[in-house]
Amino acid sequence: MKKLESYHDEIKHCIRCGACQAVCPVFEVMEREMAVARGRLRLIREALEGKLDLTDKMRDYIDLCVGCRLCVDNCPAKVNTDQIVISARHKFVDVKGLPFLHRIMLEQILSKKGNFNMALKSLGLARGTRLNKLLPEQLKKKEEILPTIPQRTFVDKMKEMTLDTGAPKKVGFFLSCMDNFMFPEVVEAAIKVLQKNDWDVVIPTDVNCCGAPHHVYGDWETAAKLAKKNIEAFQDAEVDYIITDCATCGSVLKEYGEMLSGDAMEQKGKEFAAKIMDINAFLIDVVKMKPGQNKVSQTVTYHDPCHLVRHQMVSEQPREILQAVDGLEFRECSDADRCCGGAGTYNINHYDVSMKILDKKIENVKDTTADILATSCPACRIQLSYGMRRAGLNDMVVHPVELLARSYED
Numbered sequence: 001m002k003k004l005e006s007y008h009d010e011i012k013h014c015i016r017c018g019a020c021q022a023v024c025p026v027f028e029v030m031e032r033e034m035a036v037a038r039g040r041l042r043l044i045r046e047a048l049e050g051k052l053d054l055t056d057k058m059r060d061y062i063d064l065c066v067g068c069r070l071c072v073d074n075c076p077a078k079v080n081t082d083q084i085v086i087s088a089r090h091k092f093v094d095v096k097g098l099p100f101l102h103r104i105m106l107e108q109i110l111s112k113k114g115n116f117n118m119a120l121k122s123l124g125l126a127r128g129t130r131l132n133k134l135l136p137e138q139l140k141k142k143e144e145i146l147p148t149i150p151q152r153t154f155v156d157k158m159k160e161m162t163l164d165t166g167a168p169k170k171v172g173f174f175l176s177c178m179d180n181f182m183f184p185e186v187v188e189a190a191i192k193v194l195q196k197n198d199w200d201v202v203i204p205t206d207v208n209c210c211g212a213p214h215h216v217y218g219d220w221e222t223a224a225k226l227a228k229k230n231i232e233a234f235q236d237a238e239v240d241y242i243i244t245d246c247a248t249c250g251s252v253l254k255e256y257g258e259m260l261s262g263d264a265m266e267q268k269g270k271e272f273a274a275k276i277m278d279i280n281a282f283l284i285d286v287v288k289m290k291p292g293q294n295k296v297s298q299t300v301t302y303h304d305p306c307h308l309v310r311h312q313m314v315s316e317q318p319r320e321i322l323q324a325v326d327g328l329e330f331r332e333c334s335d336a337d338r339c340c341g342g343a344g345t346y347n348i349n350h351y352d353v354s355m356k357i358l359d360k361k362i363e364n365v366k367d368t369t370a371d372i373l374a375t376s377c378p379a380c381r382i383q384l385s386y387g388m389r390r391a392g393l394n395d396m397v398v399h400p401v402e403l404l405a406r407s408y409e410d
């Protein structure tokens, strides 16, 4: 990954036109110059030129970027602000270390599957005994963002499944932590759809977190360690494609070559990254999926995860899947590709800003009057489901493959 110093020239390309103001979701709710690409770039440039110190205040503004890339798409000078912001966070980690809460979250929870699972199970238990109601108000509302925690993870359920059916083709599947612990039904739906289309699925269970949270918060060392473990987990899989139903995982798995730049495993990282495909794109572009036989007589709209639409350029395929389901009526949502404010753990770290961004998204979803909201990222799903509940609506957020699976006969 590129160090912050190497972006100095690119930052100077910013012509201060302000086009990023019109699209930045954080600026829209904060209305502060330092909360938009132009302001952030100015802060970083001045720090690089020795005119500003790396202060906590500056770090706050850098951390407030959701990484949606809307500014990059709209920038006449093509400045890669989201990458520069990530590099600036890495600089802060280098100079000042990780903030305490980030360190706990990144090093003790997200890097260690057992701890992550235990933390979620404890939350489920606390909810069951209503102990969560005793949390301080600020923590309670953050806790409420998380969905109902299922009793069994996908890995628990997988023991009873037949994955090797002798189908003529096979594909690797990268199991995201969030789907494993919170949405096992999405992975089950993905397997059903793939098997109905004559593809077997190989799911190594010794994969770790993809490293996305570590990467975006500047802890590149841990992100690289996780990348190496994940590459090793797939080394015996003998597959040409590795798919994922998580947009965030997909976007960072595709960067393993760069994340391991200069490392002995760089080449393996590049080869691994070249195999990564989002499941929507895989079903449409490679599998050429069959239509289902069951009717799903409902209406649906779609939210584009930033990590899919702008990081992986996948937007048509999920819509094609939804439109292929017999009986399902697709309704486009205004600003479907605008960030929902979830951005991994942004909703926990910056609750108030995140909720303002979310409320705008939910208003647009409500305007479609669709029965179902589909999206292709578990992090967006958590945020959107919470938005539904906050707005007093039924939580009806699903992954497109779940609707497709419903259309296939059992």
Ligand code: SF4
Pocket (backbone or CB within 6 Å): 013, 014, 015, 016, 017, 018, 019, 020, 021, 037, 038, 041, 071, 074, 075, 076, 077, 078, 079, 081
């Ligand atoms: S759109 Fe690009 S060039 Fe214009 S102010 Fe924003 S970052 Fe600078």
Ligand code: SF4
Pocket (backbone or CB within 6 Å): 020, 023, 024, 025, 026, 027, 035, 036, 037, 040, 064, 065, 066, 067, 068, 069, 070, 071, 072, 081, 082
């Ligand atoms: S990446 Fe998104 S949140 Fe960050 S500055 Fe650009 S538009 Fe704003």
